Amino acid sequence: MPQPSAVIVAHGFPSDPGPQETVMQALAARVGDHLPGWVLRGATLAAPGALDAALEGLDQPLVYPFFMAEGWFTGTELPRRLDGRGRAVAPFGVEPDLPYLCARIVADILAQRGWQAGDTALLLAAHGSQRSRTSADSAFAMAQQLRTRLGLRQITCGFVEEAPYLADAAKGLGQAICLPFFALRAGHVIEDIPQALQEAQFAGALLPPLGEDAGVPELIARSLQKAARP
Known part of the structure; x- marks a missing residue:
């Protein structure tokens, strides 16, 4: 064999x-x-x-x-x-177990910060695309899965390359966690996401990309x- x-x-x-x-x-x-x-x-x-x-x-x-x-x-x-x-x-x-991993990541940061889920928003920062729906659809599907697991005040998606753009989605979230829905740390994670969050005056917790967990x-x-x- x-x-x-x-x-x-x-x-x-x-x-x-x-x-x-x-x-x-x-x-x-x-x-x-x-x-x-x-x-x-x-x-x-x-x-x-x-x-x-x-x-x-x-x-x-x-x-x-x-x-x-x-x-x-x-x-x-x-x-x-x-x-x-x-x-x-x-x-x-699209791993079936990925929502459980995301939920554990968010639960851990809530515990570390001493935040209550019901007072906290989650922003999934994803790639998106002007040519294909699959990138956005994966992020939206993850957001829907997490809504049933975490009891957060709000879960929203923002994208680098399509609307709703990340800078717009991040505005006015208050107490919030941003989880980059990316496999690797590259240009979007290193530059685009921090720049968009700064533009939105996002004051929450920015986590490492999901693939680094x-x-x-x-x-x-x-x-x-x-x-x-x-």
Whole structure:
């Protein structure tokens, strides 16, 4: 029986692919800690040759898209790049267990701040797109899931690339938490989100991007185990 294997793939940052390539390799190692006996590798689509190198020597690995939504990259570009050398599974952003992870993140910051849920708003800061609805739809679906779990005063979504734009959605929220609905820390998370929040005079808590949470490697490992079952 071949050794089970998986490659975790992110989009990456085309103008400077190195740092995120390192991040993906580190994420693969942390996922591997939860999957003894597996071979885990990480790569980005942006780094030339990285995906081919990660697939080298593996026998039909599972391929885990570290993306926040299903769309052109997961549905068209990634299968094209794989060319039959692996089996892609559903992306990170539509994981069934992701709402539980988000709810735990929000509950933790409420406890740390001593805030009551009923007095607090949650702003999901997401990518959005002028060309596709999938990015926004994933964020809206997450907001709906969290409404049934947290008892917050308000849950709203704001986007970098479509309305409602983040600067508008963040205005007047008062006591609030902003959770970036992003897999990796890149330009939008580093620059666009803080700038939009500053423009809106947002005075709440800005959290790290969702994909950096310590619970993510175990979540991905569980998903890969389920996908590997006959």
